[in-house]
Amino acid sequence: xxxxxxxxxxxxxxxxxxxxxVVPAFGRADKSSDPVYLNKIPSGYRDWKLISVAxxxxxxxxxxxxxxxxxxxxxYREGTLPFPDGAIIAALHYGHVPSEENNKVFGxxxxxxxxxxxxxxxxxxxxxxxxxxxxxxFGSFTPDGKPGNETxxxxxxxxxxxxxxxxxxxRYAP
Amino acid sequence: xxxxxxxxxxxxxxxxxxxxxVVPAFGRADKSSDPVYLNKIPSGYRDWKLISVAxxxxxxxxxxxxxxxxxxxxxYREGTLPFPDGAIIAALHYGHVPSEENNKVFGxxxxxxxxxxxxxxxxxxxxxxxxxxxxxxFGSFTPDGKPGNETxxxxxxxxxxxxxxxxxxxRYAP
Numbered sequence: 001x002x003x004x005x006x007x008x009x010x011x012x013x014x015x016x017x018x019x020x021x022v023v024p025a026f027g028r029a030d031k032s033s034d035p036v037y038l039n040k041i042p043s044g045y046r047d048w049k050l051i052s053v054a055x056x057x058x059x060x061x062x063x064x065x066x067x068x069x070x071x072x073x074x075x076y077r078e079g080t081l082p083f084p085d086g087a088i089i090a091a092l093h094y095g096h097v098p099s100e101e102n103n104k105v106f107g108x109x110x111x112x113x114x115x116x117x118x119x120x121x122x123x124x125x126x127x128x129x130x131x132x133x134x135x136x137x138f139g140s141f142t143p144d145g146k147p148g149n150e151t152x153x154x155x156x157x158x159x160x161x162x163x164x165x166x167x168x169x170x171r172y173a174p
Numbered sequence: 175x176x177x178x179x180x181x182x183x184x185x186x187x188x189x190x191x192x193x194x195x196v197v198p199a200f201g202r203a204d205k206s207s208d209p210v211y212l213n214k215i216p217s218g219y220r221d222w223k224l225i226s227v228a229x230x231x232x233x234x235x236x237x238x239x240x241x242x243x244x245x246x247x248x249x250y251r252e253g254t255l256p257f258p259d260g261a262i263i264a265a266l267h268y269g270h271v272p273s274e275e276n277n278k279v280f281g282x283x284x285x286x287x288x289x290x291x292x293x294x295x296x297x298x299x300x301x302x303x304x305x306x307x308x309x310x311x312f313g314s315f316t317p318d319g320k321p322g323n324e325t326x327x328x329x330x331x332x333x334x335x336x337x338x339x340x341x342x343x344x345r346y347a348p
């Protein structure tokens with residue numbers, strides 16, 4: 001339980017939203033000592049279809065959109081679990097900021113919109129390549145497309161392992 | 175000013191998020207006494223690309239996703255204002271509810287996700303047909319696809335007329 005508590009704390013501190021980050025080094029220790037995480041953003045992700053949206057408070061204050069490639073969307077809509085190889089889930093995270101324009105019209109502080117982007121995170125399903133981490137490879141990128149902090153990314157797989165739907169937190173919003 | 179204040183109050187009470195609802199009857203009083211609003215959901219909207227996400231508090235407690243058809247997305251990405259005819263913006267609204275599963279993993283109440291859908295709202299650009307309401311026709315539908323409350327829908331156009339970007343509140347999230 002001590003390990004889970006540690007990861008919980010790390011998760012609260014480091015993860016934004018429901019998707020995060022990297023396959024820890026020990027995930028493929030039998031094949032390589034290098035950490036295995038995505039080093040390139042999957043192409044075309046901003047055109048993918050909507051899976052859901054997310055709002056994280058605590059010390060995150062983030063609004064997020066979760067998108068899926070065609071393989072992921074099909075699996076979500078048909079309720080296929082585990083997700084098939086080739087599925088990719090993207091989480092686009094932004095700050096959670098008040099909208100001055102909307103609030104002025106509404107006459108009260110009620111409207112929150114995406115602030116500056118904070119990161120873009122991915123889960124890529126390949127049941128063989130990422131067998132040690134529920135079949136998922138993880139990646140986190142800064143808004144300008146560079147791989148994110150590696151220490152933070154090592155928390156992704158153990159945190160997602162606690163999610164009930166094939167290590168995925170996000171559900172499909174109809 | 176009294177009229178604007180009235181619409182502000184109505185907007186707070188009735189509108190969910192940034193998109194709402196119907197062309198008021200007076201908008202086409204010269205052509206017809208019937209209210210002009212969308213009576214059919216634009217087909218395929220759930221496959222459209224992401225414009226942004228939204229969170230409304232006050233008495234709404236909603237999470238929303240804002241999607242656009244190809245004409246709308248192109249205009250957003252290229253900064254085209256006013257939006258060209260054919261642009262359609264969809265706002266999918268849900269309750270704003272805590273995620274028990276996520277919070278259990280995080281160890282604190284920080285995660286909010288879409289609850290049951292509350293409505294689906296549209297803005298359709300046709301500068302001739304909807305000339306009296308900034309070129310936009312409005313529609314609001316219940317989650318099962320029926321047109322929403324007409325009284326509420328009459329507040330859409332005057333409220334959106336106060337938005338600075340061609341009567342649209344939502345900005346594109348990168």
